[in-house]
Amino acid sequence: MKYQNARALLPEKLVRDIQNYVQGSYLYIPIQQEHKKQWGDNSGSKKLLQERNEQIAQAYRNGTCVKELAQRYFLTEHSIRRIIREEHNVQT
Secondary structure (H helix, E strand, O other), X not given: OOOOXXXXXXXXXXXXXXXXXXXXXXXXXXXXXXXXXXXXXXXXXXXXXXXXXXXXXXXXXOOOOHHHHHHHHOOOHHHHHHHHHHHHHHHO
């Protein structure tokens, strides 16, 4: 998270009002719930993991064994089975 100077963003009167409560400290202002994004939306991580999981499930359907997929993707066999199961549930 990047800190920003309140004087650069807020009207002077509002800065003075806030200073009555907080002097020279960091103040976290949470995002409004309706503007909140899900994990990975900004970075694209969520999409990359979804694509990887689809590739894993497809390779499994094409005959690649769980052990080989675990080695290829540096995951545990348990994780591979979970991904395959979740991808199967998405498709049905």
